[in-house]
Amino acid sequence: MMIARFALPLALLFAHPATALELDNLTAQERVQFRAEVRAYLLDNPEVLQEAIAILQQREQNAQLTADLELARANADALQNDGYSFVDGNPEGDITVVEFMDYRCGYCKRAFPEVAQLLADDPNIRFVVKELPILGEQSVLASRFAIATQIVGGDDAYKAVHDTLMEFRGDISEQSLTRLGSTLGIDTDAVLAQMDSPVVSEIIAANSVLAQQLNISGTPTFVFEDQIVRGYLQLAQMEQLVEELRAQ
Missing domain, CATH: 3.40.30.10 (Glutaredoxin)
Known part of the structure; x- marks a missing residue:
């Protein structure tokens, strides 16, 4: 079934770049259906967004700390x-x-x-x-x-x-x-x-x-x-x- 084909966990999607590349080959209809599946998944599992935001914020914070460390040492x-x-x-x-x-x-x-x-x-x-x-x-x-x-x-x-x-x-x-x-x-x-x-x-x-x-x-x-x-x-x-x- 088409829906089953697109029912991928978001963590898997973002963890594997190859999967994302394959999605570039979707037809227009498949792309619409995939987006609907993603939306439905997020609505059913909103904690995924919170986890993703927390990870992003931590990565940004770590990157800022590293950049600041290098700047302070250089100066x-x-x-x-x-x-x-x-x-x-x-x-x-x-x-x-x-x-x-x-x-x-x-x-x-x-x-x-x-x-x-x-x-x-x-x-x-x-x-x-x-x-x-x-x-x-x-x-x-x-x-x-x-x-x-x-x-x-x-x-x-x-x-x-x-x-x-x-x-x-x-x-x-x-x-x-x-x-x-x-x-x-x-x-x-x-x-x-x-x-x-x-x-x-x-x-x-x-x-x-x-x-x-x-x-x-x-x-x-x-x-x-x-x-x-x-x-x-x-x-x-x-x-x-x-x-x-x-x-x-």
Whole structure:
């Protein structure tokens, strides 16, 4: 019977390419009947679709993880040792964590205390900050101020500004940054004069190029050694990633 001829399990159909090639030789009438059989089979066994979707999603996830791993390894020096990004935690730590962040990013601000706790609890983590201002002019202004502060006042001054900006909730302007700098005892005149310098522009541009190479389009994005993790992470998730890396 024609119906019996086409009553093939879908798993068998997709598992054997030769079967699919044979289907290319169906007549128009046979093709219509085959499609009807497939539809009837799916309606009677909808769990097949769920299984197929789950397998597809897992394959896509595995492919993304593999691609990210290769990208992170290919760009390891730019990520971990660019010579200009602020390094927090233990500079000689056995695990390097990189964060691409934006001072206007709500999830970056939410992750900030989680990161601080991670560094406080684990004295063997090296933490690298990548300024990636992607959320408008206020983001760019804040990053320029922070980077200029590092150039003028060094790492300690940068950390003071960085931490304050991560907790800052108001609008960012030259006036608010000046007040912030003055409160922290920073030479704001020198910082403001440095903000639009080629050096600051080059650092922001280099971080942007690196983010594009890593297919990073949002903040926060973390790179735990060679594992790229996009989006907000809770402390427990960070700790688990570090534990897994050390166990490798």
